[in-house]
Amino acid sequence: MDDGLSRFREAADRENAERPVRRRYSPTLQREAVAYWQHRRGQEGMRAVAAALGVSMTTLQRWTRGAAGRSGFRPVNVVNRTPSVGGGTAVVIQMTTAGPRVEGLTVETAARLLTLLR
Numbered sequence: 001m002d003d004g005l006s007r008f009r010e011a012a013d014r015e016n017a018e019r020p021v022r023r024r025y026s027p028t029l030q031r032e033a034v035a036y037w038q039h040r041r042g043q044e045g046m047r048a049v050a051a052a053l054g055v056s057m058t059t060l061q062r063w064t065r066g067a068a069g070r071s072g073f074r075p076v077n078v079v080n081r082t083p084s085v086g087g088g089t090a091v092v093i094q095m096t097t098a099g100p101r102v103e104g105l106t107v108e109t110a111a112r113l114l115t116l117l118r
Contacts, residue, residue, distance in 0.1 A: 004036045005052055012054065025055070033060060034067045 008029065016023040025033070037049050037060060044052075050060040091104040105113065 004032075004039065008032050008036060008053055030063045031067065034063050037064060 011029055011032070012023070012025060015026060015029065033053050033055065036053065037046065040049050046060060047057045050057040053060065091102065094101040094103070102110070102113075
């Protein structure tokens with residue numbers, strides 16, 4: 001048993017000394033379990049790592065998804081732009097690695113668009 005695994009199990013046993021059946025894990029221990037999984041996933045599958053940690057595979061999957069921070073929301077940066085020459089405005093949509101980027105909207109138009117997308 002390596003150091004990371006034994007540290008996790010000892011900390012989990014301390015936290016759950018009074019709860020032998022329905023165990024709970026602090027956010028710190030959850031992060032440690034995810035870090036251990038990320039370290040071991042090249043050598044072992046998730047089921048084996050979860051069993052070694054003493055948690056179910058479903059629990060480890062949930063913690064892993066939570067660590068990824070997938071809340072469904074992305075930050076939106078609103079930048080004021082001067083209108084293009086000729087009085088018209090051009091709307092440009094770029095697909096970036098961070099997601100779609102829309103240029104050329106006024107603040108009011110961007111706010112209306114965000115309201116419609118809710």
